[in-house]
């Protein structure tokens with residue numbers, strides 16, 4: 660799921676910069692199609708603190 664990373668914590672440690680991490684996850688996991696982290700809902704909008712599910 661996280662490529663060369665074994666888990667999310669390892670990924671977070673690598674990407675100390677939160678914004679860089681968010682952008683990485685965005686491209687790696689969703690491409691142009693944003694999906695909710697939690698329930699998989701396809702209506703997600705971005706806020707200044709991350710993503711918010713619309714379901």
Ligand SMILES: [Zn+2]
Nearest residue numbers: 695698700712
């Ligand atoms: Zn959701």
